Each structure stands twice: as structure tokens, then as C-alpha cells.
Amino acid sequence: MEHTKHIWRISLLLLLVLIGAVLGRHFLIPDSFGKAGFYRYDALVELMGKEPVHGAPDSCADCHDEKALAKAAGLHRSVQCEVCHDVLSSHIRDDDKYADMAINRSYKLCAYCHQKLVARPAAMVQVDIAEHLELAPGDAIPAEACLECHDSENIHAP
Ligand code: HEC
Ligand code: HEC
Ligand code: HEC
Ligand code: HEC
Incomplete structure (x- = not known):
């Protein structure tokens, strides 16, 4: 009988680990996880609320039509403006220029x-x-x- 002591100890330890795992899972897994698949559903809403960084391919043309037309007719037609300059959001906010656009020379x-x-x-x-x-x-x-x-x-x- 005195040797069952070890069994009790290990069982108790395993029970503690199990309780830890269940509690950990309960508190650490975000609420919306698994709602629509193996990811945090709220992340979608958060990402949708972010301001876009890049513009659409023709977003510079609204204000720089001369440059856009010239580019479309030349050999750099396949290179996006943002590749040589910077992203639209570094230059435009609420459809207005708020900061200079970078020019990489x-x-x-x-x-x-x-x-x-x-x-x-x-x-x-x-x-x-x-x-x-x-x-x-x-x-x-x-x-x-x-x-x-x-x-x-x-x-x-x-
Ligand atoms: C993101 C890539 C990219 C960058 C950056 C770039 N180019 Fe180009 N360039 C191209 C492509 C693609 C073509 C078209 C090649 C083709 O269709 O023959 C081209 C064409 C050219 C041509 C015409 C070649 C010919 O056949 O007559 C010249 C000249 C040129 N580039 C110079 C430059 C200079 C100078 C810079 C720097 C200010 C530059 N390019 C930056 C991609 C790039
Ligand atoms: C291949 C790289 C490249 C691409 C693509 C490119 N640019 Fe540029 N851009 C330059 C460089 C280099 C200068 C600086 C020229 C200089 O100072 O001699 C410049 C200068 C400018 C300037 C200011 C100087 C001027 O000539 O009025 C504007 C505005 C401009 N770019 C707009 C655009 C727009 C809009 C697009 C897309 C339709 C675009 N760029 C695409 C390389 C590029
Ligand atoms: C809502 C209008 C608007 C849009 C969209 C826009 N720009 Fe501009 N941009 C301006 C104005 C206004 C100026 C200053 C006057 C000028 O040079 O024509 C300017 C100036 C520039 C200059 C010269 C440096 C400076 O900031 O004064 C560059 C280069 C430039 N823009 C590139 C771009 C590129 C590349 C895009 C697209 C990613 C873009 N712009 C989109 C309005 C716009
Ligand atoms: C002294 C003037 C001069 C300078 C500076 C210069 N180029 Fe050129 N480049 C030319 C001339 C002229 C041509 C057309 C004749 C030729 O193909 O050599 C040309 C043609 C090109 C072509 C097309 C080549 C082809 O096979 O069709 C590319 C790409 C190019 N240059 C890129 C550059 C780059 C990148 C730089 C900067 C490192 C640069 N050039 C600096 C004068 C120059």
C-alpha cells in the first residue's frame, strides 16, 4: 500500500496540468476564434477598418494625367508609379495632397x-x-x- 503514493502524486500532477490547459485555453483563445474557420473572425473587421496604403494602378492619373498618359505611351508603361516613387498614402489623404511625394533620383x-x-x-x-x-x-x-x-x-x- 505504501507504494501507491507515487501513483497519487503523478495523477495529481497530471490533473493540475489538465486544469491548467483547460483554463489556459479558456482565457487565451480570442472570443471570435473559430466563428467562421480556423482564424480570429474579428481580425477581418480590424483589417477592413485600416486605411489602404497603396493606390489602385491608375490612382495617380486623377491628378497627374499628363504623366500618366506619357507613361502609358512609353516603355515604362508596365512599371507602376508607386514602384519608383512612394505609396499613395504618403502623399494623399482625403483626396488631397498633404505631403510631398518622394522622388528617387x-x-x-x-x-x-x-x-x-x-x-x-x-x-x-x-x-x-x-x-x-x-x-x-x-x-x-x-x-x-x-x-x-x-x-x-x-x-x-x-
Ligand atoms: C521596376 C523596374 C524598372 C525600374 C525601377 C526602371 N525601369 Fe526602365 N524599364 C523597365 C521595363 C520593364 C522596361 C521596358 C522593357 C521593354 O519592354 O523592352 C524599361 C525600359 C527602359 C528604357 C528603354 C529601353 C529601350 O528598349 O529603349 C530605358 C532607357 C529605361 N528603362 C531607363 C530607366 C532608368 C534611367 C531608370 C531609373 C530612373 C529606370 N529605367 C527604372 C523597368 C524598370
Ligand atoms: C521608372 C521610374 C518612374 C516611374 C514608373 C514614374 N516616375 Fe515619376 N519620376 C521619376 C524620376 C526619376 C523623377 C525625377 C526626374 C528628375 O528630377 O529629373 C520623377 C519625377 C516625377 C514628378 C516631378 C517632376 C516632374 O517631371 O514634374 C512627378 C509629378 C512624377 N514623377 C509623377 C509620376 C507619376 C504620376 C507616375 C505614374 C503615372 C510616375 N511619376 C511614374 C521616376 C518614375
Ligand atoms: C488628389 C490629387 C493627387 C493624387 C491622387 C496624386 N497627386 Fe501627386 N501631386 C498632387 C499635387 C497637387 C502636387 C503638387 C503640384 C504639382 O506638382 O502638380 C503633386 C506633386 C507630386 C510630385 C512632385 C513632388 C511633390 O510632392 O510636390 C510627385 C512626384 C507626385 N505628385 C507623384 C504622385 C504619384 C506617384 C501619385 C500616385 C501614387 C500621385 N502623385 C497622386 C496631387 C495628387
Ligand atoms: C551619358 C548619357 C547617359 C547616361 C549617363 C546614361 N545613359 Fe542609358 N542610354 C544612353 C543612350 C544614348 C542610350 C541609347 C543608346 C544605347 O543603347 O546605348 C541609352 C540606353 C539605355 C538603356 C536601353 C539599352 C538597350 O539595350 O536598349 C537602358 C536600360 C539605360 N540606358 C539605362 C541607364 C541607366 C540605368 C543609367 C544609369 C546607371 C544610364 N542609362 C545612364 C545614354 C545615357
Whole structure:
């Protein structure tokens, strides 16, 4: 009889773990979990209430129709304005401009898509930047190198 002591102890311990798990589940699982599937249903409502960060593809055209038309007619037609600039919400609030839109003049923006890379599909127009700029070996690339020739007159429709 004296050896059953161990059984009682382990049973008690298991019971405590079980109570802990049941209570933990009760308090930690959010109310709306499982209402419509294996997720927290209230999250949908919260996300729907958030202000959109990006605009629709033609959202800049409402106010910048000249730029939008130029771009649509040129080779950058497939590149969204927000890729080279910034998201719509950094510039527009309640249909009005409230802050300047970023203008990225760095050569790094262009290099991101046009730098010659072995892994890049051959169909993408690529340049070897040092060669294209006729840099001497070891020369640093000037920060706004590309816009010296591909300037604001044609960058939206190269
Ligand atoms: C391929 C990248 C790229 C895309 C795509 C692009 N831009 Fe630009 N944008 C630039 C760069 C670079 C400048 C700065 C030109 C300079 O200062 O010489 C600029 C300048 C501007 C300017 C201010 C200078 C000016 O010429 O009046 C406006 C406004 C502008 N962009 C609007 C737009 C809109 C609207 C779209 C989409 C329809 C768009 N951009 C798409 C790269 C881009
Ligand atoms: C509700 C109108 C409106 C929308 C939509 C809008 N803009 Fe503008 N934007 C303006 C106004 C107004 C200016 C200042 C006057 C000007 O340069 O035409 C401006 C200026 C700019 C400039 C020059 C820098 C500055 O802030 O003064 C850039 C670049 C620009 N917008 C890009 C964009 C891009 C890219 C989009 C889309 C993601 C966009 N804008 C959407 C109204 C708008
Ligand atoms: C998000 C990717 C992207 C960025 C960023 C970008 N471009 Fe482009 N660019 C393209 C695509 C796509 C084309 C069209 C290629 C085609 O259809 O032949 C293109 C076309 C061009 C062309 C015309 C090539 C030809 O065949 O004549 C020039 C020039 C050019 N880009 C210069 C620039 C410069 C300068 C910058 C930086 C201000 C820049 N691009 C930024 C994607 C990009
Ligand atoms: C000194 C003027 C000059 C500068 C600076 C310059 N370009 Fe060009 N770029 C040209 C000329 C001219 C062409 C058209 C002739 C050619 O294909 O070489 C061209 C063509 C291109 C093309 C199309 C190439 C093709 O095969 O059709 C791309 C892409 C391009 N440039 C990207 C850039 C990028 C990115 C930068 C900045 C790192 C840049 N360019 C800086 C003058 C320049």
C-alpha cells in the first residue's frame, strides 16, 4: 500500500496540468476564434477598418494625367508609379495632397531593374552600368548618374 503514493502524486500532477490547459485555453483563445474557420473572425473587421496604403494602378492619373498618359505611351508603361516613387498614402489623404511625394533620383532605382545580371531574363533591357557610363576602373558611380541623360523629360516614357 505504501507504494501507491507515487501513483497519487503523478495523477495529481497530471490533473493540475489538465486544469491548467483547460483554463489556459479558456482565457487565451480570442472570443471570435473559430466563428467562421480556423482564424480570429474579428481580425477581418480590424483589417477592413485600416486605411489602404497603396493606390489602385491608375490612382495617380486623377491628378497627374499628363504623366500618366506619357507613361502609358512609353516603355515604362508596365512599371507602376508607386514602384519608383512612394505609396499613395504618403502623399494623399482625403483626396488631397498633404505631403510631398518622394522622388528617387538615385541610380540604384534604375539599377534595381536594369543592371546587367546573369540571372535576369534576357528579354529585360539591361546595361553594364560601368560600361554604359564609360567609367574608368575604380570610379564611383555618381549618385544621380542615370538622370543626366534619361532626364525628367523622358524618364516616364523612355
Ligand atoms: C521608372 C521610374 C518612374 C516611374 C514608373 C514614374 N516616375 Fe515619376 N519620376 C521619376 C524620376 C526619376 C523623377 C525625377 C526626374 C528628375 O528630377 O529629373 C520623377 C519625377 C516625377 C514628378 C516631378 C517632376 C516632374 O517631371 O514634374 C512627378 C509629378 C512624377 N514623377 C509623377 C509620376 C507619376 C504620376 C507616375 C505614374 C503615372 C510616375 N511619376 C511614374 C521616376 C518614375
Ligand atoms: C488628389 C490629387 C493627387 C493624387 C491622387 C496624386 N497627386 Fe501627386 N501631386 C498632387 C499635387 C497637387 C502636387 C503638387 C503640384 C504639382 O506638382 O502638380 C503633386 C506633386 C507630386 C510630385 C512632385 C513632388 C511633390 O510632392 O510636390 C510627385 C512626384 C507626385 N505628385 C507623384 C504622385 C504619384 C506617384 C501619385 C500616385 C501614387 C500621385 N502623385 C497622386 C496631387 C495628387
Ligand atoms: C521596376 C523596374 C524598372 C525600374 C525601377 C526602371 N525601369 Fe526602365 N524599364 C523597365 C521595363 C520593364 C522596361 C521596358 C522593357 C521593354 O519592354 O523592352 C524599361 C525600359 C527602359 C528604357 C528603354 C529601353 C529601350 O528598349 O529603349 C530605358 C532607357 C529605361 N528603362 C531607363 C530607366 C532608368 C534611367 C531608370 C531609373 C530612373 C529606370 N529605367 C527604372 C523597368 C524598370
Ligand atoms: C551619358 C548619357 C547617359 C547616361 C549617363 C546614361 N545613359 Fe542609358 N542610354 C544612353 C543612350 C544614348 C542610350 C541609347 C543608346 C544605347 O543603347 O546605348 C541609352 C540606353 C539605355 C538603356 C536601353 C539599352 C538597350 O539595350 O536598349 C537602358 C536600360 C539605360 N540606358 C539605362 C541607364 C541607366 C540605368 C543609367 C544609369 C546607371 C544610364 N542609362 C545612364 C545614354 C545615357
